[in-house]
Amino acid sequence: xSPPVVLSVAGTDSGGAAGIAADLATFSHLGCHGACVVTxxxxxxxxxxxxxxxxxxxxxxxxxxxxxxxxxVAVVKTGMLGGADxxxxxxxxxxxxxxxxxxxxxxxxxxxxxxxxxxxxxRDVLLPVAALSTPNLxxxxxxxxxxxxxxxxxxxxxxxxxxxxxxxxxxxxxGDQTAQCTDWLxxxxxxxxxxxxxxxxTTHDHGTGCTYSSAxxxxxxxxxxxxxxxxxxxxxxxRSAGALVSACLRAADYVTxxxxxxxxWTLGRGRGPIAHTTDRSHR
Ligand SMILES: Nc1ncnc2c1ncn2[C@@H]1O[C@H](COP(=O)(O)OP(=O)(O)O)[C@@H](O)[C@H]1O
Ligand SMILES: Cc1ncc(COP(=O)(O)O)c(N)n1
Numbered sequence: 288x289s290p291p292v293v294l295s296v297a298g299t300d301s302g303g304a305a306g307i308a309a310d311l312a313t314f315s316h317l318g319c320h321g322a323c324v325v326t327x328x329x330x331x332x333x334x335x336x337x338x339x340x341x342x343x344x345x346x347x348x349x350x351x352x353x354x355x356x357x358x359x360v361a362v363v364k365t366g367m368l369g370g371a372d373x374x375x376x377x378x379x380x381x382x383x384x385x386x387x388x389x390x391x392x393x394x395x396x397x398x399x400x401x402x403x404x405x406x407x408x409x410r411d412v413l414l415p416v417a418a419l420s421t422p423n424l425x426x427x428x429x430x431x432x433x434x435x436x437x438x439x440x441x442x443x444x445x446x447x448x449x450x451x452x453x454x455x456x457x458x459x460x461x462g463d464q465t466a467q468c469t470d471w472l473x474x475x476x477x478x479x480x481x482x483x484x485x486x487x488x489t490t491h492d493h494g495t496g497c498t499y500s501s502a503x504x505x506x507x508x509x510x511x512x513x514x515x516x517x518x519x520x521x522x523x524x525x526r527s528a529g530a531l532v533s534a535c536l537r538a539a540d541y542v543t544x545x546x547x548x549x550x551x552w553t554l555g556r557g558r559g560p561i562a563h564t565t566d567r568s569h570r
Contacts, residue, residue, distance in 0.1 A: 291508035292358045293319045295501065296351070296377055297366030297391075298327035298339075298400070304494035304560030305331070305394070306366055310501040312563035317505035317541065322358055324350040327369040329400075333493055333555030336398035341369045344376065351380050360384055361511045362525060364504035365413070366497055367391040367400050374408035378416055385507060385525040388413055388420040388449075389500035392429055395458075395493050395558055406430060415448035418507065418526045419534075421500045427453045438481070441473035450474045450531050452482070454499065459488055472535055474528055482532075484539040489550035491559035495542060498561050502538035510534065 295310035307323050314321035326347055330338040354360065364387045368374050377386075390409045392401040401409075406429050414420050414430070422430055427440040435443070437453040444451040452472045468486045473479040507525035510533075517523035524530060548562035 290318055290320045291361040291505075291511060292322060293501075293504050293508045294322045294324065294354055294358075294360045294363045294381075295366065295504075296324040296326060296347075296363060296368065296381070297497070298329055298369060299325060300329055300331045300494070302332045302493070302555065302560065303563070304333065305497045306494075309494040309497040309561070309563060310364060310366065313498050313501035313541070314505050316565055317502060317509070319361075319505045319508050320358075322354045322360065324354065326373050327367055329367075331394070331396075332557065333559050334557035335396045336394055336400070339369070339400070344370075344372050347373055348376055348380070351376070355380070361508040362387060362418075362504045364501055365389060366500070368405065369401070371404040371408035374405060374413050378412040382413075382416040385418040385511070386413070386416060386449075387500050387504040387507065388417040389496060390414075390420055390422050390426050390430060391496070392426050395495075410447065414444060414451075417449035419450045419452060419503065419531055420444065421452050421454055421496070421503065423454045423496060427451075437469075437471045438473075438479040441471040441479045445473040445475050445477070445479075448475060450526075452535055454496065459486070459490060459492070461490065463488070468539075470535065470539065472532065474531065477528075482535055482539065484536075484543055487543060487546040487550055489546055491549035491552050491554070492546060492561055493555075493558045494561045494563075495546065498545060498563075499538050499542045502541040503534045506534035506537040507531075
């Protein structure tokens with residue numbers, strides 16, 4: 288039997304921690320076939336982003352068309368889109384599919400990966416059609432256009448139409464206590480609910496947000512299985528509340544396990560990569 292197909296629309300990270308590298312490794316570990324549309328090439332390491340080259344819009348569009356004409360895409364995950372024109376393209380050509388939107392605006396290292404026009408496009412066209420979006424606290428503030436506690440921001444963004452999980456990555460620093468992380472999930476029309484999981488004390492966490500949203504997309508694709516178009520209310524509908532909650536729990540579990548692995552590593556001079564290996568001998 289063929290595996291579910293998950294499509295990542297994202298940028299590359301030359302250091303192999305975030306972006307397409309994280310997405311494809313995660314899809315593969317969770318039993319999915321990964322396809323990819325590259326939106327931008329970054330020269331990036333564990334310390335910073337050195338350069339960004341955006342892929343021309345017609346080449347992004349050609350990649351999207353090639354994939355969807357040939358493969359039965361179950362779920363689409365978006366990462367760094369890089370420009371408002373690419374956000375519009377994704378909404379236009381992929382908005383009918385279950386979408387997990389990681390609204391990448393700033394890298395862990397502090398580099399800006401999406402400007403004000405990208406923020407506006409996410410708000411206006413992509414979050415309303417997303418099955419689930421996964422902003423971290425800083426991204427949630429930018430998208431909501433205001434400050435506030437994560438639960439309130441999740442509720443405000445869910446009013447745009449799609450479910451939202453505001454992630455609570457603590458940007459752990461040596462000496463911090465990291466007993467647990469709390470993400471806030473809000474379904475459209477619902478109340479924000481806390482989802483807590485164990486925290487891992489590590490600075491080896493570059494790529495964590497990409498890995499989390501990819502694990503979510505893979506879990507939703509597994510829900511969908513081989514049903515080409517499960518309707519609302521079907522147990523195979525990846526937009527159902529049950530599917531979204533269990534995908535969030537599965538993704539947090541995966542990220543915690545991969546961070547536990549990378550917590551003993553010393554790769555790079557900055558915040559090292561979250562583990563994308565399955566070989567436990569490197570634990
Ligand atoms: N040190 C950590 N230990 C355990 N889970 C973490 C840790 N850091 C982040 N996470 C989890 O990883 C997921 C992605 O979160 P986050 O780090 O906020 O994303 P981003 O990389 O976009 O800032 C969330 O579920 C968050 O709770
Ligand atoms: C190409 C690309 N996509 C996404 C991120 C965000 O990942 P992180 O928040 O871990 O820096 C990144 N740094 N680079």
